[in-house]
Amino acid sequence: MPGASGSAAGAGSTAALLDPSVPLEPVPGGTDGAPVAVPVRRSTARVVLLFAAGCVVLLVSVVVSVRIGSTPVGYGxxxxxxxxxxGIEAGGAPVPRLLDSLVWELRVPRVLLAALVGASLAVCGAVLQAVTRNALADPYLLGVSSGASTGAVVVVVLGFGAQTFGVTGGAFLGALLSFGLLMLLLGHGGLDSVRIVLTGVVVAQLFTALTSLVLMASGDADVVRAITQWLLGSMASARWDAVLVCAAVTAAGCALVWGASGALDGLSFGSDTAASLGVEVRRTRGVLLVVTSLMAAVAVAAVGAIGFVGLIVPHGVRFLVGPAHRVLLPFSAVAGAVFLVWTDALARVAFAPREVPVGVFTALLGVPLFLWVLRRRGDL
Known part of the structure; x- marks a missing residue:
């Protein structure tokens, strides 16, 4: 009977809507013309195949990027x-000691750190765009980057904690301080998306002003130049200890936010929709803010503030595979890693032997890419 089949279809749809493992997509149909959330199922085989292809592209990008630089290195x-x-026997003549040091101590950790930072920033951007329901959200929305910059500048210019923490430690502590201030300010009025965005802007402006104040207090032009380069982002100081820390934090953070994919789908449609799906909105938002802030803090402390990765990559991936976070997050991680690996390679060779901060190229490439995505989405 038509009525019975319709009821069954409706029941199935409702069950799918309440199942956090089924992604949601917005379609027109609300009583006021606003989008409503409906379940959408994608071919698992196709998604897995695309993800495997992306991983292959990432692996090839890493290998090719290792040999790119002012001193070319052969694949062999x-x-x-x-x-x-x-400890693997590869055959052939042993690599000269200087060349071996160049590859293992400089190139490999640099390329791996670029991949990890790109993946971390892209995933953070995708999560924050859902949590805040703001298409312009990126990992630095919460003021973490500004706090890290202040911490690094204080260590370099004023010398506070230089022997104990170093630039990386100072940047990390500054990022944590800025996030702590953000949560302190948010604690009095809740974690709704508008408050998160506005408070993040306020905290970012505060620490940006402090950074400028400390830089003006420095009379050393070389120090100011070095800090300015760090603020634009650079992989030049990549070392294995930073790679290991970033790998651990990125892997744990990505696993945690991927586990919250269903909640992120609900939050994309607002607090009421998320609550109706059984999501503890305040608690989930708080946990996701903490996780993404830690990921961004570690990334910024390691390489400086690199813009546009967390903004453009999620939008580009969302255009290709859809908004379901169960698929969007892993694809964003791979795409962000590939993007930053190649951007860093370009920064090494574009004006060789002089190296340009990678943040300059992410902005130069990010602006036209973002405009292209907006045009394809019909927003421009």
């Missing part, structure tokens, strides 16, 4: 150097 030398460090 890269293979033998990495294999010897891992």
């Amino acid at each position: 030398d890269v293979l033998r150097s990495v294999a010897s460090r891992l």
Whole structure:
């Protein structure tokens, strides 16, 4: 009977809507013309195939990027150097010590750190765009980048904690301080999306002003130049300890936010929709803010503030695979890693032997890419 089949279809739709494992997409149909959330199912085989292809592209990008630089390195030398460090017999003549050090101590950690930071920033951007329901949200929305910049500047210019923490430690502590201030200010009025955005802007402006004040107090032009380069983001100081820390934080953070994919789908439609799906809105928002802030803090402390990755990559991936976070988050991680690996390679060779901060190229490439995405989405 038509009525019975319609009821069954409606019941199935409702069950799917309440199942956090089923992604949601907005479609027109609300009583006031606003979008409503409906479940959408995608071909698992197609998604897995696309993700595998993305991982292959990332692996190829890493290998190719390792040999790119002011001193070109052959693929054979890269293979033998990495294999010897891992205790694997690769055959052929041993790699000269200087070349081996160049590959293993400089190029490999640099490329791996670029991949990890790109993945971390892209995932943070995708999460914050859902949590705040703001298409312009990025990992630095919460003021973490500004706080990290202040911490780094205080260590370099004023020398506070230089022996104990160093620039990376100072930047991390500054990021934590800015996030702590953000949560303190938010604690009095709730965690709704508008308050998060506005409070994040206020905190970011405060620490930006403090950074400028400290820089003006410095009379050393070389120090100011070095800090300015760090503020624009650079992989030049990448070392294995930073890679290991960033890898651990990025892996744990990505796993945690991916586990909250269903909640993120609900939050994309607002607090009321998320609550109707059984999401503890305040608690979930708080946890996601803490996780993304820690991920962004570690990334900024390691390489400086690199803009546009967390903004453009999620939008581009969302255009290709849809808004379901169960798919969007892993694809954003891979796309962000590939994007930053190639951007860093370009920064190394574009004006060789002089190196340009990678943040300059992410902005130069990010602006036209973002405009293209907006045009394809019909927003421009």
